[in-house]
Amino acid sequence: MKPLKDSKRTLLKPHLLSVEELSIPEIDILLNKANFYADANRQKGKIEKTLKGSTVITLFFETSTRTKTSFELAAKRLGADSIGINASTSAIKKGETLIDTAMTLNAMHADILIVRHPDSGAVKLLSEKVNCAVINAGDGTHEHPTQALLDALTIKRNKKNIKGLNIAICGDVLHSRVARSNILLLSKLGARIRIIAPPTLIPKGIENLGVEIFNNMEKGLINCDIVMMLRLQTERMKGLYVPSTREYFKFYGLDHKKLKNAKKDALIMHPGPMNRGIEIDSSLADNLDRSVIHQQVEIGVAVRMACLEMLTVGIDK
């Protein structure tokens, strides 16, 4: 771990690989700092360039707009030099291994590598080989910790407390690292989590994480404070998992009728990108009284600023 620049500041972790490894005090410090940046981003030009002289590299092996852009903006707002590596045109194509690519960027004195990879565990493996900090921006079906952190802060800013809330996570839980990270984080913070999905889209053993499971969305939404929809990978929808997108929307898409079962002030969330009319009714997605989908994006940049700061100069205790 690198020396602290200031004795009042603290590095919480050498890497940010999963929600699982974060303690509650660490989460609190991170979310407080992120909350500060969420406000600061609304008044441009006043942000201290705490990462000036630092090098942040994004290395994405899956396409992404929002997560990659969010991280790059976060890095730039804090004054870091930011470089994006497009893995589809990278040396990986010339036969280089993932680890060699990472060690090459490490040797260039990157301070932080932000990595997305289709294989669960690949980012952790990589983090063990480099001496710069690594952020997991999504690894296979394992974790996507910054998404869960931004979801938690979005809930906190709207509902004050996460403890005691009933949160429903709905849709393609089987393939979703977002679901997994959110279950782990929101449980840790005291929420009661329900999973709503067709039996084919529920991973085995998920009940060991302490969640309630519903196959019937109407029932699952009763008394919910938060309805968190997941993105349905439409390319997987043919055949095996779900009969058709139309059928899926009928039973597991969020519409006005089903939403009535939730609390009157229940909030709608979605990590994006949305398939309108498949997992969510278009007018609900756009209803700013209920949907906090754009707030999630906004707070995402702030959360990533806090994470970058945590891993380089440290965050004020």
Next chain:
Amino acid sequence: MKPLKDSKRTLLKPHLLSVEELSIPEIDILLNKANFYADANRQKGKIEKTLKGSTVITLFFETSTRTKTSFELAAKRLGADSIGINASTSAIKKGETLIDTAMTLNAMHADILIVRHPDSGAVKLLSEKVNCAVINAGDGTHEHPTQALLDALTIKRNKKNIKGLNIAICGDVLHSRVARSNILLLSKLGARIRIIAPPTLIPKGIENLGVEIFNNMEKGLINCDIVMMLRLQTERMKGLYVPSTREYFKFYGLDHKKLKNAKKDALIMHPGPMNRGIEIDSSLADNLDRSVIHQQVEIGVAVRMACLEMLTVGIDK
């Protein structure tokens, strides 16, 4: 519209979507500021970073080198954080709508979105959904306002006045947003515009814009002050529109012989990228006594700096 930082500065418009909506005083203010930057860019390192802390995002749904690079350089020269979204690998591919992509970038507190899209009107539609400023970097066959502004300033710097000039716009007018924006802008500034093209490449109703139409290039060039060639999309050249590139060059390509019909000091312009030997003779393109093609590129960066400044902090009155 955002609050002005300084009472002496003025925001002209919330967006820059078309030449059509610009008033003559607004055009004058923009071109004056751009003229200042055109000179400043020749003496590096003295440009005030008026966009420091601002976020500029380019979102291009068609490939582009010169326009995208020109905007990115303009943003960086003014100190903005600049991020480019490659739409071909973006969330759009995952089924997200154009508007959702734009609103996502908006939620990240972009100050300016610079958008190119193959559909006419798409950029305007998008601008109605976001609260950041939007610049149209080309939408279908509709408009490309910064190209027309840079063309106008290039003419002004070489000919002093635009008023009263005879300007010939030659080639694939049918598919050209550049032609459309130039006709609107240069007419507004008092030039007389002629269109020179084969009948198949002239859009219906173009005469309503007050232009003269020529199918014969020799005749059309008589007494011209400016010969503005358009890029011919060679992929459209087979069959329907023009018989062959060789045939096309013979009748509508700019060569030494045809140019003799224009005024002795007539200037040659081209928005690029050029098809040498198809729409223009190579030696004419390179003749710096007549061709101002590189000046157009140079002034393009300056015009975009003025546009970015207009839409964020405002321009001095």
Next chain:
Amino acid sequence: MKPLKDSKRTLLKPHLLSVEELSIPEIDILLNKANFYADANRQKGKIEKTLKGSTVITLFFETSTRTKTSFELAAKRLGADSIGINASTSAIKKGETLIDTAMTLNAMHADILIVRHPDSGAVKLLSEKVNCAVINAGDGTHEHPTQALLDALTIKRNKKNIKGLNIAICGDVLHSRVARSNILLLSKLGARIRIIAPPTLIPKGIENLGVEIFNNMEKGLINCDIVMMLRLQTERMKGLYVPSTREYFKFYGLDHKKLKNAKKDALIMHPGPMNRGIEIDSSLADNLDRSVIHQQVEIGVAVRMACLEMLTVGIDK
């Protein structure tokens, strides 16, 4: 050549196109400055932003991760505005010539163009048409001067002197601009160069460069101080040049047994990306007592910083 900003500083060359054209004093000045940056990069945040206000554009017609990233990091560390043009989606695809693309970027007041191109001589041709500085980041099978400079500095930092060293360059010399630039540079600096390769991978006339040629790797490595492995383009390995990757590794891959013929403290180098198990044994590549492969990457950024500085503001004498 541009005016010097400071009389104590000197521009060595208007461009950096090849090792061939560099004099020994010029190489010394460059490597001294690069050595300074190699140390400075280990203590972040203290680097003078000598390129502030400068524009550096990378224009790569072949894919690259390490070289492109290395140049971009070098530019950003010195405070330049850096823009990357992806040539596969550029105007070249619309029929524009290489020279027109370069002149367009030149007209935007780029200070330095960094160009990689599959054709030998293309970068020199381009440099003759623009008035900004040009760096050859690899042209066909001709030269890759910054790679040779970083290899030289890596050797110098580990062996103190290059003069008198026995350096073996092993593998696909035929297709390697890295080999060519290294032979030229390291010979100039007083090393004795040996080429080790199968007869099919040795270019005709290479002996005119004053190198010794070995087809037997065991013999070629005897008494060597440096074993510089080359990347084998596996796509060329079928048929004509080498029988199979397995066969190749047996005879020309660096393994523990063959390495024993070299000096006990011989260093292993590789320009990357590596094909582990084809041109080099994996455990040797990772043996930090022998392998300086990561140092090469690290020093690469420093060398490129020195080159960028040389071509813009000049280097202290």
